[in-house]
Amino acid sequence: MSLAYFALILAIVSASILEIAGAHFSAPMGMAAAALGVLAASLSARKADYDHYLRAVAWTRWFLVIIPVGIALQLLPVWLSLAHPIWASAREAVGGLSFGFITADVGLTLNALALALSALALIGVTILVSRDRGRAELILFVLGGVTTVSALVLILHRPSPTSANASSTGLATTLGGLGLLVNLAVMQLAAERAETHHALSRSIAIGLCGLVGALICGLAVFGFSSTGSAVGATFGIVLVLLILLIRRLDLSAPAVAALSLAALVGAAIVLAFVFEKGSGSALLRLAPDMAGELKPTLERMLADTRWFGAGAGAFAAVSRIYQSDPGQLLPAPSVAAAIFVDMGWVGLVAALAVLAALLLRLFFGALARGRDSFFPAAAAACLSFTLVEAFSGPGLLRPAAIFCLSAIAGLGLSQSIGQSSRS
16 A cells, blocks of 8 residues: 555645646646546455455445536537537537536536545545554645644635735645644644553654644634634534534533534524625625626626536636636635536535535544544544635635545544454
């Protein structure tokens, strides 16, 4: 698994540090590293590794393939009555075949499919590689480091808007929120090591690194980001504390259910209040303010969106149809809005269902886990942050955020299984 481990680290670093620095080849490098990781893992995996993977994904394995399958279906030829209207218009103008595609841009959707498959591959590779606790800790440290660097970039560049565009700011905000929760796990790791009589000096050093990372990421999210991002990060922190409280007090099942229900109701009340403060479509209420004619244009795009969308990744191509100036770039205001335009209500509901299923799997995995419960707890908290952040900004559309979130989810799933499952 050494080569697969190297490929995983390369994918995380190349898709985060290089992308936040503006390198255009970061996404292809991350995809190539993910493919290399899958190849290396498949060649070196044993039966025990395969059994570990099946136990880790448990009943969520079918949820993981929903998005790639949905994107692939958009690439299949269909009758013009089911296809995107652009294909009927093209046939009327220049002639051609009597069928088209659900997607308005085949090339962009193919790229989105490759990205989705890479994310799925990274989850699988991370599950196999992080079966070893030592490697799991190193992956956690890498994730904490790269997300902290990204948050630091946001803090340093925020006073100068010309040095960082809105897309890079959204990416840094998203990675900062993930980094805050990952660094909390690093601090829990240090505390656990100290409790189990590891070297005290090393535990203190790890804890201090996690604390510095958490402070930097916390400043980026709560000091320089939108209200939605701050609320999402708060939900993640509360979820970590909830899991810690349940485990430390060793609460009974009815008490856990009551406490979890109270937390869920509280989160729903806060979200309802935050959404009520906004105006317009629910998909835009938590998104950053848009100047000029951008918001009316987006409202028209959302109103015209079909059940199956216009094709994964085709937001930019479709937006040009609605703009008076085709050369002007219309950025996606949020991940939820982009997914809705790309894949319709069907795709948006499927994406939220995947996140919810993984969150529940990790939450219960953290409660059932022993000393390493902070791995699935942090992953569940990151997914909780992701659910809110998807409506707050476009950062999760970037490959860096997708790859880091995939690695975090894979790490949590892998470590949600007890030591007794290993051989």
